[in-house]
Amino acid sequence: MRQLVKPGAPKADSNARSRRPAVGPKAKEKPAAASGHRRLCYLAILAVTIFLWYRFSLLDDDGLRTGRAKGDADPCQGRYxxxxxxxxxxxxxxxxxxxxxxxxxxxxxxxxxxxxxxxxxxxxxxxxxxxxxxxxxxxxxxxxxxxxxxxxxxxxxxxxxxxxxxxxxxxxxxxxxxxxxxxxxxxxxxxxxxxxxxxxxxxxxxxxxxxxxxxxxxxxxxxxxxxxxxxxxxxxxxxxxxxxxxxxxxxxxxxxxxxxxxxxxxxxxxTYFHPRTDADVFRWQERVRGLRRTWLMAFVGGETRQAPGSPATTNDYVMAQCKASESCGHLKLGRCAAGSTSQCHSPVNVMRLLQNATFCLHPPPGGDSYTRRWAFDSMVAGCIPVFFNPASAYLQYKWHLPKDYTKYSVLVPEAGIRAGTVSIEATLRAIPAATVARMREEVVRLIPTVVYADPSAKLETVKDAFDxxxxxxxxxxxxxxx
Structure with missing residues (x-):
């Protein structure tokens, strides 16, 4: 049958397939580019997959970032x-x-x-x-x-x-x-x-x-x-x-x-000392080890404020013995009132005295209180604390101070002080020099445990009182x- 051709349409060429133009360089570029794009997409998807796996592998089951691969031990376990x-x-x-x-x-x-x-x-x-x-x-x-x-x-x-x-x-x-x-x-x-x-x-x-x-x-x-x-x-x-x-x-x-x-x-x-680095701690420890101490003992504080006619406290008896001794340095602290002659709020004066003494006296301050701030400042100064009641330290700071209190301190019986039968100076002079040296070294070792580091920094290898x-x-x- 004869094929009808629409007016204006080109005639069909039976040899069209055989006369297709040869594939040139430009014709090859298109499929090659498409293949390259697909390869890049595959690589991008793979990279994203690896990134997401790694990111979430560093999160524990509760969604906390731990900085560790999943399955590794969590250093914060039990410490969050x-x-x-x-x-x-x-x-x-x-x-x-x-x-x-x-x-x-x-x-x-x-x-x-x-x-x-x-x-x-x-x-x-x-x-x-x-x-x-x-x-x-x-x-x-x-x-x-x-x-x-x-x-x-x-x-x-x-x-x-x-x-x-x-x-x-x-x-x-x-x-x-x-x-x-x-x-x-x-x-x-x-x-x-x-x-x-x-x-x-x-x-x-x-x-x-x-x-x-x-x-x-x-x-x-x-x-x-x-x-x-x-x-x-x-x-x-x-x-x-x-x-x-x-x-x-x-x-x-x-x-x-x-x-x-x-x-x-x-x-x-x-205390007054807030180290920023481990080096701050180590330098201060070395300093107090080498100090020359001119006082046998020292006392920071004043009379106990009691009602008129009330009996004297252990604090008052200890201060009286200190004042009567030529081997005891005394710094009276009081309220910061106008015209006051007391050394109120003078950290440098306190530290000067504590650094110059071998032993520092810490009686209960009176009333219902047993503890004193100066006990910790004295330890920072390398001064061996002397207590008169177990409640002043041994029954209190069980996390921070050794259970064996004889390693770092002296306990003088409170009853003997109040009865006037015990001499603080004689008791301290009877301690052998080798024992004093060991006690001072233990006090120096304890310095980081009784200070709070500067909050803007963090100690690396040393645990402070906060830790x-x-x-x-x-x-x-x-x-x-x-």
Whole structure:
């Protein structure tokens, strides 16, 4: 049949296939480019797959970045701590409000808790008491709340979620809250912040995670008794640690209660020394080892403030023996009142005396208190502490000081001091020189364990008081309570 051709259409050429143009170089480029693009896509997909596998292999089952390959041992296992995101009214605002209260000495308070709690840097005097070392500040004891909080911000095992944490830190500035209301006679005002933080915690999901807050802990630069007003004793302090929430939590305090069943653990008072590096610690240890000590013993403090007619305290008897001895250096500290002749808040003067003594005397300061801040400053100075009551150290700082107290300190019976039958000077002179040398070396070895490193830095191989306290609290909260 004859094929019809549409008008205007080109005629079919039976030889068209045979006359197809030869495939030239340009014709080959297109399929080669497509193949190259596909290969690049495959490589890109493979690279993304490897990246995602590696990225998520560094996350543990709870989504925490560990920096380790999956299956490797987790160095933070059992050490994770979650920091409660408390409203500012429980910490930062307390400092702000206290600083504004000029009637209550706000300017001085600001200076003492500024610089992450360390206070103002100290200048080395002409006689080289500090000898150019880094990390010396005019730190006060109530700043422990701030120092600890800032150190915790740099803790290497922080958890993003409370569900994976062994312990939960509550950054409530309890000692600063105590200070701003210490002179207030209204107990409701004193206890307002403690009640507020307890209510806030009880509404948080992590509170019920483990027996109503038994894995929570806080830090307070006060003695436990200052936070345990229960109405049966003196009208003093707050009731933070005797509320239901306070009893459930653990508290790191400067002096624990030896007579009440609380979860308070004693940690060292802040000293004036806050090293930034291991080298700072090692240089200072070498310095105090080589000091020439001109005093046999030294005492820092004044008379115990007692009601008129009340009997003398052990502190008063010890000070009297020091004053009567030509071998005892005495530095009287007092309130910073106008026209006062006392050496109040003079860290350099304190350290000068402590560095010049072989033994430093630390009687209970009086009242219900047994511990003294100067015990730790004296150890930083390489001065062997002398205690008169086991509660001044041995029953308190069990995490930070050796169980065998004879390795680093001397215990002089308190009863003999009060009865006038024991001479402190004679007791200390009877200790053999070789024993004194061994005790001083142990004191020097303990220096890192009783100081808090600068929160803006971190010691590499040395454990400081913060590290030891964290280890202690993790061990404590991990154990089931009776």
């Amino acid at each position: 701590i979650y920091v409660c995101k408390l409203p500012a009214r429980f910490n930062a605002d307390i400092i702000r409000d206290a600083c504004r209260d000029t009637d209550a000495g706000g300017e001085r308070l600001c200076a003492s808790v500024g610089n992450a709690g360390l206070g103002r840097p100290l200048e080395d005097p002409a006689d080289g008491v500090l000898t150019g070392e880094n990390g010396w500040h005019g730190t006060r004891q109530l700043a422990l709340d701030v120092i600890f909080h800032n150190r915790m911000k740099r803790y290497e095992c922080l958890a993003n979620r409370s569900t994976v944490a062994t312990a939960i830190f509550v950054p409530f500035y309890a000692s600063l809250d105590f200070a701003r209301h210490a002179a207030v006679g209204d107990n409701a005002t004193r206890d307002a912040a403690a009640a507020d933080v307890a209510d806030w915690l009880r509404w948080r999901p992590e509170w019920d995670r483990r027996s109503d807050g038994h894995d929570h802990f806080l830090v307070a630069g006060r003695a436990a008794r200052d936070l345990m007003r229960d109405g049966s004793g003196p009208d003093w302090g707050t009731n933070l640690l005797v509320t239901p929430a306070g009893r459930n939590m653990s508290a790191l305090v400067l002096e624990s209660s030896l007579h009440e069943a609380t979860s308070g653990f004693a940690v060292p008072y802040p 030891i306290a964290v280890e202690g609290i993790l061990h404590s909260v991990a154990r089931p309570r009776a």
